[in-house]
Structures are given as structure tokens and as C-alpha cells.
Amino acid sequence: MITLYHYLILGGFLFCIGLYGALAKRSAVAVLMGIELMLNAVNINLLAFNRFLNPGDVTGHVFAIFVIVVAAAEVAVGLALVINIYRDRMTTQLDDFDWLKW
Amino acid sequence: MSAVSLLTIEIATAILAIGLLVIGLIVPKDQRQGIGYLATFGLIIVFALTLLYTNVQETVFNGMYIIDPYSTFFKQLFLAAAILVSVSSFDYVKRLGYNQGEFYSLMVFATLGMMMLASAGDLISLYLGLELMTITFFVLTAYRKNDFKSSEAGIKYVILGAMSSAILLYGLSLIYGVSGTTVIGEIAKGLNQGAQPLELLGMIFILVGFGFKVSAAPFHMWSPDIYEGAPTPVTAFLAVASKAAGFAALVRLLVIALPSLQSSWVVIVMVLSALTVIFGNFVAIPQTNIKRLLAYSSIAQAGYLLFGLVAYSALGVAAILFHSLLYVFANLGAFTVVIAFYNKTGSDEIKDYTGLARRSPLMAAVMLLSLLSLAGIPPLAGFVSKFYLFTAIIDQGYIWLAFLGIGMSMVSVYYYLIVIKVMYMGEPPEDSEPMKLPVSIQATLYATMLVSLFFGIYPAPLTDLALSVAKAFFPF
Numbered sequence: 001m002i003t004l005y006h007y008l009i010l011g012g013f014l015f016c017i018g019l020y021g022a023l024a025k026r027s028a029v030a031v032l033m034g035i036e037l038m039l040n041a042v043n044i045n046l047l048a049f050n051r052f053l054n055p056g057d058v059t060g061h062v063f064a065i066f067v068i069v070v071a072a073a074e075v076a077v078g079l080a081l082v083i084n085i086y087r088d089r090m091t092t093q094l095d096d097f098d099w100l101k102w
Numbered sequence: 103m104s105a106v107s108l109l110t111i112e113i114a115t116a117i118l119a120i121g122l123l124v125i126g127l128i129v130p131k132d133q134r135q136g137i138g139y140l141a142t143f144g145l146i147i148v149f150a151l152t153l154l155y156t157n158v159q160e161t162v163f164n165g166m167y168i169i170d171p172y173s174t175f176f177k178q179l180f181l182a183a184a185i186l187v188s189v190s191s192f193d194y195v196k197r198l199g200y201n202q203g204e205f206y207s208l209m210v211f212a213t214l215g216m217m218m219l220a221s222a223g224d225l226i227s228l229y230l231g232l233e234l235m236t237i238t239f240f241v242l243t244a245y246r247k248n249d250f251k252s253s254e255a256g257i258k259y260v261i262l263g264a265m266s267s268a269i270l271l272y273g274l275s276l277i278y279g280v281s282g283t284t285v286i287g288e289i290a291k292g293l294n295q296g297a298q299p300l301e302l303l304g305m306i307f308i309l310v311g312f313g314f315k316v317s318a319a320p321f322h323m324w325s326p327d328i329y330e331g332a333p334t335p336v337t338a339f340l341a342v343a344s345k346a347a348g349f350a351a352l353v354r355l356l357v358i359a360l361p362s363l364q365s366s367w368v369v370i371v372m373v374l375s376a377l378t379v380i381f382g383n384f385v386a387i388p389q390t391n392i393k394r395l396l397a398y399s400s401i402a403q404a405g406y407l408l409f410g411l412v413a414y415s416a417l418g419v420a421a422i423l424f425h426s427l428l429y430v431f432a433n434l435g436a437f438t439v440v441i442a443f444y445n446k447t448g449s450d451e452i453k454d455y456t457g458l459a460r461r462s463p464l465m466a467a468v469m470l471l472s473l474l475s476l477a478g479i480p481p482l483a484g485f486v487s488k489f490y491l492f493t494a495i496i497d498q499g500y501i502w503l504a505f506l507g508i509g510m511s512m513v514s515v516y517y518y519l520i521v522i523k524v525m526y527m528g529e530p531p532e533d534s535e536p537m538k539l540p541v542s543i544q545a546t547l548y549a550t551m552l553v554s555l556f557f558g559i560y561p562a563p564l565t566d567l568a569l570s571v572a573k574a575f576f577p578f
Binding site for chain 2: 008015016018019022031032035038039041042044045048049053054059060062063066067070073074075077078081082084085088089094097099100
């Protein structure tokens with residue numbers, strides 16, 4: 001029987017993997033992918049809470065849809081900025097972005 | 103009142119932003135500097151509209167959106183900051199020479215996001231306002247084409263901003279799970295079974311996320327880089343208004359939604375505020391770039407603002423309102439000088455400010471007054487607001503924190519005085535001539551100077567307003 005806890009543990013794992021990717025990866029695109037994993041972990045949490053604790057309600061679903069939409073906008077801007085900096089420096093490795101003291 | 107008439111301010115701002123975007127595309131290239139005037143004019147009209155809403159206390163869309171004196175106070179603050187920033191950026195944007203309409207349009211969109219953040223009555227609208235503000239700032243930060251620093255600041259801001267949003271969101275999802283609702287006013291009812299581990303975890307994630315947004319140490323590391331790399335008007339707007347917006351939402355969330363966890367979050371906020379004040383002030387000392395110096399000083403100011411949350415009283419909230427207003431005007435004064443100086447010389451280095459008092463007495467005087475107001479020297483407004491912040495925490499028995507704050511204010515005087523010494527004691531460069539400032543910059547400088555002086559000498563109207571707003575906002 002799959003319970004709420006399984007979903008929460010899955011969400012927690014996914015969040016940790018995403019956070020690890022965002023912190024450890026050197027490529028800007030891979031970091032953005034890590035952030036997407038973190039946001040998907042949030043969506044799993046929201047839907048699981050909605051399904052198991054408030055089945056008659058749709059707040060969690062609505063929240064998750066908003067998260068998906070905003071994440072798409074965020075990643076679109078993020079990738080545009082990656083292209084922008086790639087044109088300047090011919091690299092997307094975060095270690096090379098050291099003109100400003102990090 | 104109907105929902106539409108309650109939302110007039112937001113609707114007007116959205117129309118203004120979209121209108122500026124369209125006009126920016128259809129107006130011929132050589133006439134586009136008029137868009138800046140149009141943006142300023144529109145923002146002034148919206149500001150005038152907010153004056154009609156000062157005593158309105160209503161919620162719309164089943165609690166999704168709150169219009170109360172607290173949010174209206176912050177909206178007026180954001181609009182005033184947006185007006186001053188757009189006035190002072192006329193020349194800067196003209197020198198950029200491209201996409202002038204988009205610049206002002208994005209700025210108005212960012213203002214709209216801040217307004218939503220201050221008015222959010224629901225976790226969903228809070229998240230939407232936050233992202234509207236942050237995503238617009240991502241674009242604005244990287245606005246200078248072919249400027250490596252600007253595009254680098256943009257990518258760093260995207261990565262850290264998106265990551266902090268994700269962390270905040272994870273916290274919000276946990277709070278939703280435990281309380282079963284996303285309406286901020288009803289979360290407290292859902293959380294009344296005592297502190298569960300999941301609630302505490304959610305609260306910690308929320309504090310970390312907002313710690314990034316308001317750049318509290320140890321989550322401040324993005325801000326000096328981004329403040330240095332971003333175009334200066336954007337830095338000014340980012341430093342003043344986005345921080346105030348973060349505080350508006352953070353205070354509402356902690357005080358209204360999570361009062362049952364107050365004993366836990368107050369400890370974290372206290373540690374954060376102490377770290378932020380110490381770190382911001384000490385690291386500001388060796389800085390040689392004026393934008394980085396102001397970045398560290400604004401990190402320190404975020405620490406002082408957190409004192410008001412530690413106090414957890416109506417006086418503390420009033421002190422946050424008061425201090426954020428004076429912080430906005432003092433910082434905008436300093437940043438306007440930086441913008442004007444950059445327009446003339448193309449430099450942001452403190453050593454190039456040498457002898458500024460002789461080249462432009464007005465710029466030097468505004469910089470002097472703004473920095474001293476930030477340091478909290480009487481009779482400037484910063485003294486009064488810091489006095490209220492320290493009174494608020496001493497009332498609650500945190501005397502050591504007040505002493506720490508006062509000690510760190512003295513440290514801040516040291517690095518502010520370094521800048522002042524360079525401006526007043528240094529010799530101007532050989533080939534320099536007096537600087538002529540455009541009328542728009544002069545107007546901004548006089549406005550910020552007058553506010554800092556006026557509310558320092560006669561703070562009563564503003565303190566009364568802040569106290570009445572805070573008393574209406576604070577539940578007990």
C-alpha cells in the first residue's frame with residue numbers, strides 16, 4: 001500500500017538530488033536542470049498532500065499548476081541568459097564566470 | 103467595494119507596464135526617450151490612486167489578496183522608489199540606446215510584483231508576486247548588452263534566485279501539507295497542535311528562502327556581485343524596493359501565519375540578524391567599489407530590519423515600516439549620486455570620487471547626508487528609525503542585540519566616513535571641471551535629501567502613521 005509517507009520521501013529525495021545537482025554541477029544548464037528537479041519535488045509534495053489530506057479540495061493542484069507555469073518562465077529567462085553569456089565568453093561553465101568576485 | 107475597484111492600483115500598474123512595452127515598439131527610435139517621462143507620469147498617477155486606499159481594509163478572491171493599510175503603505179513605498187529610480191535613470195537609459203521602452207516596462211512589472219507580494223493573502227499569490235518580481239529583475243540585471251559584468255551578474259542571479267525560490271517553495275508546500283490550507287490568515291488555525299517536525303522544517307525552509315531574497319547572512323553572497331554587475335538604476339531598485347518587498351511578505355507570513363512557531367523562528371531570526379549586521383558592516387570596510395560598498399551596507403541594513411521581527415510587537419513592525427522607508431530614500435540618494443557620477447566619468451571606484459565636493463557640491467552633500475542617515479547619525483532620519491528598532495528589541499529584553507546593533511553602527515560610520523573623506527578632503531583630478539547635472543537627477547537628489555532631513559527633524563507624522571498601520575496589522 002502506497003501511503004502519503006512514500007510520496008513525501010520521494011519528494012524529499014528528489015529535492016536533495018536537485019539541490020546536490022544545483023550546488024555541485026559546473027555547467028549552468030545542468031544547474032538549471034537541478035533546480036527543475038527541486039521544483040518537481042515541490043509539485044509531488046503538493047499533490048500528495050492534496051490527495052491524501054484534503055481529497056475534496058483542489059488547492060494543491062492549482063498551486064502545482066502555478067509552480068509549473070512559473071518554472072517554465074523562469075527557465076526560459078535562465079536559458080536566454082545562458083545564451084547571452086555564452087556569446088560573450090564562449091563557455092557556460094560557472095567556474096569561468098569570475099569577473100565579479102563570487 | 104467590488105473586487106475590480108479594490109484592485110484598481112494593480113490593474114492600473116499592469117496596464118501601464120503593457121502600454122509602455124507596446125509604445126516602446128511602435129515609437130520611432132529617435133523619440134524613445136519620451137517613454138521614460140511617460141513611465142514616470144504613469145507611476146505618479148498610480149501613486150496618487152493609492153492615496154485613496156490608505157484606510158481600506160478588505161480581502162478579495164476568498165482571502166487570496168489583501169488590501170489593508172499595511173500593504174498600501176508598502177505599495178506607496180515601492181511606487182515612490184520606482185518614480186525616483188525612473189527619473190534618475192533617464193540619462194542612463196538614453197546612453198544604453200536600445201530597448202528603452204522595455205526597460206521602463208520591466209521596471210513597472212517588477213513594481214507590480216512587489217505590490218502583489220505586499221498584498222498577498224495566500225501562498226499562491228505570494229509565490230506569483232515573488233516570481234514576477236524576481237524574473238523581471240533577472241532580465242533587468244543582464245540588461246547591458248556586450249557588458250561581461252552585467253551578463254555574469256544576470257546568470258548568477260538567475261541561478262541563486264531560482265534556487266532560493268525552490269527552497270522557499272518546498273517550505274510553503276510543507277506548511278500547506280500540515281495546515282491543509284494556503285490562505286495565510288487560516289494557516290495559524292491549522293497549525294495549532296503544537297510544533298511538529300514537519301512544520302519546523304517548513305518554517306526553516308521559508309526562512310532560508312526569504313533569507314536569500316532579503317540578503318541576510320549567511321545567504322547574502324549573491325548580492326555584492328549582482329549589485330556590482332547590474333546597471334546602476336537596476337541596482338538601486340533591487341537594493342531598496344525588492345528588499346522592502348521581501349520584508350513585507352516575510353513579516354506577514356511569520357506574524358500572521360506562523361505565530362504558533364514564534365518561539366522557534368525568533369531564535370533563527372535573531373541569529374540571522376546578528377550575523378547579518380556583523381558580517382555586512384565588517385566586510386564593507388575593505389571595499390574599493392562604491393556599488394559593492396553600498397551592497398554590503400544594504401546587507402547590514404537588512405540585519406537591522408530583522409531586529410523588528412525579533413521584537414515581535416506592534417512597535418517592532420512599526421519600526422520595520424519606518425526604517426524601510428528611510429532606508430529606501432537614503433539608499434536612493436546615494437545610488438542616484440553613483441548613477442550621475444557614472445554618467446559623467448564612467449567609473450564606480452571610490453578613489454575616483456576624490457574632490458567631488460568641489461566638482462559638484464550637491465552630489466557630495468547628498469552622498470554625505472544619505473550615508474550619515476544610513477549610519478544613523480542625528481538629526482537625520484536614519485537615527486530616528488534605528489532608535490525605534492532598538493527600543494523595540496530592548497522592550498522585549500534583547501539588550502545584547504541592541505548593544506551589538508549600536509556597536510556595528512559605529513563600525514558603519516567608519517567606512518561611510520572613508521567615502522566622505524575622499525569626497526571632501528581629496529583634491530579633484532587636474533583636468534576636471536565642475537559637473538553639470540541634468541534637471542531630472544537634481545530633482546531626485548533634492549527629493550531624497552529633503553526626505554532624509556525632514557523626517558529626521560520632524561518624524562512625528564511618519565511615526566504616527568507607521569504605528570497606526572502596525573497596530574492595525576499586528577494581531578495583539
